[in-house]
Amino acid sequence: MPNADPILRVAIPSPLYRSFDYLPPADRATPGTVGARVLVPFGRTQKVGVVLETASSSELPPERLKRAVTVIDREPLLPPDLMRLGRWLADYYKQPVGEAFAALFPTLLRQGQAATVRGEPMWRLTEAGRRTRPETIKGASRQAQLLAVLHQQPKGVTQAQLGSTHSGWRAPLDALARKGLAVREYKPCLPEGPLASPGPAPEPTDEQARAIGTLRERLKGFNVTLVEGVTGSGKTEVYLALMEKALGAGRQVLMLVPEIGLTPQLIERVQKRLGRPIAVLHSALTDRERLCAWSAAREGQIEIVLGTRSAVFTPLARPGLLLVDEEHDGSYKQQDGLRYHARDVAVLRASQLDIPIVLGSATPSLETLRNVETGRYGRVVLSERATGASMPRLGLLDVRHQRLEAGLSGPLLTHIDDHLQRGGQVLLFLNRRGYSPVLLCHDCGGTAHCPRCDALMTFHRGSETLRCHHCGGERPLPSRCPDCGGGELVAVGQGTERLEEALTERFGVNTVVRIDRDTTRRKGALEQQLDRARSGQARILIGTQMLAKGHDFPGITLVGIVDADSGLFAVDLRATEHLAQQIVQVIGRAGRAERPGEALIQTHLPDHPLLRTLLNEGYDGFARDALIERREAGMPPFASQALFRAEAVKRGAPEAFLEAARAVLQTHAATNVSIIGPIPAPMERRAGRYRHQLILHTDSRRELHETLTRSVPLIAELRESRSVRWSLDVDPMELY
Ligand code: ADP
Ligand code: ZN
Numbered sequence: 001m002p003n004a005d006p007i008l009r010v011a012i013p014s015p016l017y018r019s020f021d022y023l024p025p026a027d028r029a030t031p032g033t034v035g036a037r038v039l040v041p042f043g044r045t046q047k048v049g050v051v052l053e054t055a056s057s058s059e060l061p062p063e064r065l066k067r068a069v070t071v072i073d074r075e076p077l078l079p080p081d082l083m084r085l086g087r088w089l090a091d092y093y094k095q096p097v098g099e100a101f102a103a104l105f106p107t108l109l110r111q112g113q114a115a116t117v118r119g120e121p122m123w124r125l126t127e128a129g130r131r132t133r134p135e136t137i138k139g140a141s142r143q144a145q146l147l148a149v150l151h152q153q154p155k156g157v158t159q160a161q162l163g164s165t166h167s168g169w170r171a172p173l174d175a176l177a178r179k180g181l182a183v184r185e186y187k188p189c190l191p192e193g194p195l196a197s198p199g200p201a202p203e204p205t206d207e208q209a210r211a212i213g214t215l216r217e218r219l220k221g222f223n224v225t226l227v228e229g230v231t232g233s234g235k236t237e238v239y240l241a242l243m244e245k246a247l248g249a250g251r252q253v254l255m256l257v258p259e260i261g262l263t264p265q266l267i268e269r270v271q272k273r274l275g276r277p278i279a280v281l282h283s284a285l286t287d288r289e290r291l292c293a294w295s296a297a298r299e300g301q302i303e304i305v306l307g308t309r310s311a312v313f314t315p316l317a318r319p320g321l322l323l324v325d326e327e328h329d330g331s332y333k334q335q336d337g338l339r340y341h342a343r344d345v346a347v348l349r350a351s352q353l354d355i356p357i358v359l360g361s362a363t364p365s366l367e368t369l370r371n372v373e374t375g376r377y378g379r380v381v382l383s384e385r386a387t388g389a390s391m392p393r394l395g396l397l398d399v400r401h402q403r404l405e406a407g408l409s410g411p412l413l414t415h416i417d418d419h420l421q422r423g424g425q426v427l428l429f430l431n432r433r434g435y436s437p438v439l440l441c442h443d444c445g446g447t448a449h450c451p452r453c454d455a456l457m458t459f460h461r462g463s464e465t466l467r468c469h470h471c472g473g474e475r476p477l478p479s480r481c482p483d484c485g486g487g488e489l490v491a492v493g494q495g496t497e498r499l500e501e502a503l504t505e506r507f508g509v510n511t512v513v514r515i516d517r518d519t520t521r522r523k524g525a526l527e528q529q530l531d532r533a534r535s536g537q538a539r540i541l542i543g544t545q546m547l548a549k550g551h552d553f554p555g556i557t558l559v560g561i562v563d564a565d566s567g568l569f570a571v572d573l574r575a576t577e578h579l580a581q582q583i584v585q586v587i588g589r590a591g592r593a594e595r596p597g598e599a600l601i602q603t604h605l606p607d608h609p610l611l612r613t614l615l616n617e618g619y620d621g622f623a624r625d626a627l628i629e630r631r632e633a634g635m636p637p638f639a640s641q642a643l644f645r646a647e648a649v650k651r652g653a654p655e656a657f658l659e660a661a662r663a664v665l666q667t668h669a670a671t672n673v674s675i676i677g678p679i680p681a682p683m684e685r686r687a688g689r690y691r692h693q694l695i696l697h698t699d700s701r702r703e704l705h706e707t708l709t710r711s712v713p714l715i716a717e718l719r720e721s722r723s724v725r726w727s728l729d730v731d732p733m734e735l736y
């Protein structure tokens with residue numbers, strides 16, 4: 001039945017796979033438009049939603065339609081391209097539309113705050129306040145105290161800081177404001193001041209010049225280009241040249257980098273070279289800072305946005321170019337909630353915006369290489385280092401029959417000696433923190449299991465604890481075996497802590513620096529450790545994957561991969577791809593300056609095809625073989641997958657839910673979709689919960705999506721779903 005009021009069709013974050021209809025607020029001053037947020041009654045609470053469309057009629061009878069409480073935005077907050085993106089996210093990742101739209105917003109907007117380019121609220125002294133000594137305020141000790149605080153901080157104190165140190169600050173500060181002694185203002189949230197003039201660019205190498213030429217040609221309309229360049233080949237310089245051109249045309253640029261790659265060095269490099277302020281978006285920002293950057297980009301006040309995964313959703317007033325650096329990096333995949341892949345979303349966004357996108361990597365993902373193979377993506381190659389340095393020589397060290405000292409073979413130790421003596425630095429890569437992965441009782445052979453996971457606990461010597469790396473559980477190191485009372489507990493295997501101990505013993509205390517999550521937890525610790533490494537004070541760097549990318553250590557001449565073998569036995573489809581990428585990335589840390597580098601991989605499997613191919617033909621050879629293997633096995637990127645995960649404290653509940661889900665899927669599955677499972681997750685119990693999974697596999701992406709579109713809303717309403725936590729992962733990167 002037609003209604004005089006337009007109907008607002010609203011996306012509201014909730015587990016329900018639908019939108020909700022409302023009438024505009026009674027006042028009618030702001031009727032609500034597509035892309036604006038509205039506050040609406042929802043169950044017993046109120047929620048912030050986005051208007052998806054306005055309609056003339058609803059399926060609900062008029063008397064059941066509720067009115068929105070308020071329209072928050074007079075104008076659409078989301079531009080049309082993000083409206084389309086939100087719908088695409090919901091449809092592709094099979095999430096409730098409200099959840100997909102919520103992902104587009106910074107927290108404060110999700111909570112209904114205004115979208116302004118304003119920084120943190122803060123307080124500072126007025127001129128009168130500066131001249132007033134705190135002790136002259138009589139009979140109001142709180143005011144005197146806060147006045148003293150402001151005296152100590154002439155530039156002002158944010159409300160967030162005040163809140164953490166002085167509870168109840170508001171009333172006394174309001175009183176000081178009324179007396180004209182203090183004012184509240186907003187901290188500037190964008191980089192300020194006159195812009196530096198753009199810095200000089202190095203003369204491009206022939207390869208760079210060719211790449212820049214090709215890419216500049218392609219700087220109009222939608223197209224995807226892979227920049228495949230060995231570490232140190234000057235990819236970043238190529239991006240900068242391209243960004244310059246886009247900015248020169250008055251366009252905005254959005255560049256995504258992996259979490260670990262967003263270093264102060266990179267930010268400074270981009271800023272200096274382009275001479276313009278950048279908005280940097282990463283997980284450590286305050287909600288207010290994030291909102292500010294988001295709004296500034298939306299209004300076109302800032303031209304360069306540099307950010308990690310979720311920055312892919314930043315609105316752009318004048319979009320011109322998207323870049324995804326290290327496109328193979330795992331941190332682009334969101335691992336909970338809306339499980340999107342930021343690289344894939346970036347490509348889709350570029351196509352919706354009809355602008356070019358550049359993906360860069362020294363070790364491209366097989367998905368991207370496949371797209372190059374089929375001609376959907378273009379490619380430019382940088383095969384040599386820009387500085388003229390040569391790529392490190394790669395060798396395998398067969399450690400069979402060798403005596404190992406904390407996992408290090410004699411020949412590797414000799415090489416370390418050599419390089420140190422010639423003034424080089426050494427990087428040892430071991431992707432396992434702690435002292436040893438196993439603590440074994442010499443009397444009964446018992447091991448320390450995590451009580452909450454199907455996993456052994458790692459021995460951490462420094463803190464004298466046993467820790468579970470899967471659930472974070474921790475307990476003090478027992479002095480005796482809890483099973484038999486035996487007093488001799490043996491540390492089996494090595495982690496970075498043990499490596500550090502052995503190398504310190506051999507080379508001296510100040511020679512070694514260990515960089516892993518345990519040594520860098522404290523704020524500022526990572527920078528401190530990196531400084532010790534870069535300054536050359538530390539001669540030997542030990543690190544986990546934290547060291548494998550994003551950081552430059554010009555003095556390193558030898559990279560040692562302590563243990564490649566554990567990766568070779570992994571069951572996961574993508575494990576070998578990750579191992580190859582990791583090895584090549586770590587090796588790329590060597591010999592970045594004038595000195596030639598060397599890289600050595602210790603292995604018990606010197607004839608393993610993966611290692612042989614990497615050695616003889618590099619990453620390209622590996623990728624070529626891996627794509628053939630994937631094609632023959634009918635695995636991604638030659639097939640599409642979706643993964644249902646379910647977990648519960650109660651054993652059996654996840655399996656029961658997935659059985660029920662399977663029944664729904666079977667009824668609705670298209671012909672070419674196979675359903676595998678339910679099967680237990682590779683680690684069946686984790687953090688006290690039992691876990692099962694169900695995999696959909698097909699060579700027809702279209703059929704996969706048809707199946708899911710029909711089934712997921714029904715699965716969400718299964719009775720069995722109430723006893724579990726479950727999720728759906730479309731294009732999963734890990735099958736557990
Ligand atoms: P990538 O991003 O491929 O690892 P970078 O752009 O960081 O490479 O360049 C690696 C190093 O080479 C940097 O120190 C950079 O300053 C330098 N470099 C890049 N291009 C040139 C060039 N054309 N001439 C001289 N040095 C260059
Ligand atoms: Zn655990």
